[in-house]
Amino acid sequence: MKKYVWDIAWSYNEKDFEANMIKLKNYSEIVWRDVVKSKPRNWCRAFYKQGNFCEDVENNSVESFNNSILKARNKAFVPMLETIRRLAMVRIARRSAESHDHNGRCTPYVSKFLAKEFEKASECQIRRSTNDSYEATLSGISHRVSLTERTCTCQKWKICGIPCEHAYGVIIDRKFEVEDYVCFWFRTPMWRRNYTEGLVPQRGPAYWPSTNFPNVHRLPSPPQPRRKKGKENKKDKKRKKRPNESPSKKTPKKLKRIMHCGMCGEAGHNSRFHSKKKSSKQTFELAQGTQGTQVEPSQGVMMSQR
Structure with missing residues (x-):
């Protein structure tokens, strides 16, 4: 797709x-x-629109620019602009040196472009007509080429400014120089002219001209919401012991709960087992009393009634 x-x-x-x-x-x-x-x-x-000599259909130039200012975008406004200015200044100087060291009549882009077109151009069948026009046939498809007007009915030459495979085939057939038919925008003198005047180096901020306007300061941090007293944060409630926490901070041991009776208040049992505990205690005390002293019959009757 x-x-x-x-x-x-x-x-x-x-x-x-x-x-x-x-x-x-x-x-x-x-x-x-x-x-x-x-x-x-x-x-x-x-x-x-013909005449601009640009065939780009993608945003590669924008992506390249964004990639080059990746570090500068994280800075404040003025330092960001200063970083971009320095990057552009160094880039223009490097391109200027590269263009002045180049010896060809056209830019390296044209050389790569024509190298791809040469294989198809050598396979074209050329038929000459009047008024310096030609018919170029490639893969069963014919187009009309005019070297005087520098046009081809495939419109590629007019859009990109460099001879297409049909025009290149005519130029090879006529034994002309293909660089003579390249748009002037892709010539080496124009390439050097584009990078002759670069950005001027600047002095530091201390030497910048001052104005009567107030200085720009950093905005204060926004106020943080206050926590209400008496209400614990949910994160504090669910806080768990971290692995990096010091061993000195130990959690206190839980105290053992002692059960008390709700009826008599004694420890060791609750109200459910109150009657059983009481009866067993009385039996134990009665047995202890009979072993040590002699109980009178009247006292025995009173104890049994209790």
Whole structure:
């Protein structure tokens, strides 16, 4: 699917655009509908304004810029701008030295571009016509090329500013120099001119001109919400012992609970077993009394009544 979408974006003329749209529709009609909703005429090369000599259909330049200022974005506003200025200054100086060391008539980008076009250009069948126009046939598809107007019906030459494979084939057939037909924007003198004037180095902030406006200060930190007294935080309640905690902070041992009776108040039993404990105690005391002294009959009757 990715290849079909890229082929639509890379189409140089309307016929190729329509053919690639049909290929995508045959592959997946759902994807085709989504592409139609995105208005592909806004990002397809076939509908670019001619004369700008730019064929970019992606945001690589923006991604490259964001990657270069990655460290600067974490700084404050003024230091961020100063860091970006220094990066741009060094980049322009490096490009200026590179352009002045280059000896070719065109930029290295043109050399790489034409190297890819040479294989297809050598396979073109060229037929000459009048008014310095030619018919170039490649893979059964013919296009009209005009060296005087520097145009080709595939529109690639007019969009990118560098001869396409059809025009390159005509130039090879006529034994001309291909650099003579490259747009002046891609010539080495223009490349050097772009990087001749760079950014001027600046002095430190202490030497910057002052104004009558007040200085810009850092905003104070926002107030933090206060905790209400008497209410513990949920995190404090559920706080667990951390592994790095010192061993001196030991939790106190729990005291053993002693059971007391609710009726007599004595320890060792509760109200449920109060009657059993009382009867066993009386029996024990009676047995102790009979062993030591002699009990009178009247006293025995009174004890049995108790």
